[in-house]
Amino acid sequence: MPQDEGTPGQTVRIGRRVFLGMAGLGALGVLFGSRVQGAVGSAIGTGLGGLLPGGDRFRIYSITGTFPSISPDAYRLSVSGLVERPMTLTLDQLMALPSAKLVKDFQCVTGWRVPEVHWEGVRLGDILDLAGVTGKAAAVEFDSYDGVDTESLTLSQAHLSDVIVAYRMLGGPISVSHGGPVRLYVAPMYGYKSLKWLSEIRVVEKPTLGFWEVNGYPVDAWIGSANAPTI
């Protein structure tokens, strides 16, 4: 039984289809978790205490079991799709844009939460405004340098002021294991929306389901939403 998923208390309130999907993800988590654990050693909590709400520790996730290593100099962020001005930003260009600082919790849908994390980055809405979203656009898709994870937000969600393209967290540059040099941070939603190693922001008419949603996590990722496990 995976340590972090599928305990009875977490599953009673969610639908069968969603639960089965999450149970499947739990199995994935164990497989990948052990591989990742070997890679980052003590950065990952080993005891159950690290996985529980109030444990105050991040659990490092990687779908692929590895971390794409991208130097700050080589990092590029593409903004593409239904925009007037497609762009490719370097890290320096991103950091030259007006910055937003947030102190907010990070909450994984499986139950662990880290309170009052310090974040800094550029509001996603500012980047979209810079690129100039065109009339037919309704959603934004995100790709990762891991080549596997994908996510999406509606255009109005993407414009919320606490949705940022982050380049600092926990008081320093974002570490490779946390998705550095650049990850998404979607404060009002569960952690799976906060895609790590962000490579591309693509404006679209209609989004496709992201990796975690295909695997059973709720498309409605608002923290505290009725479709999510109660923790």
Ligand SMILES: Nc1nc2c(c(=O)[nH]1)N[C@H]1C(S)=C(S)[C@@H](COP(=O)(O)O)O[C@H]1N2
């Ligand atoms: N590329 C990528 N982004 C990802 C994930 C992942 O496996 N790969 N896991 C997601 C999930 S489910 C959570 S809870 C958070 C965990 O962030 P952390 O690894 O910095 O703790 O990252 C999210 N973003």
Ligand SMILES: [Mo]
């Ligand atoms: Mo998560």
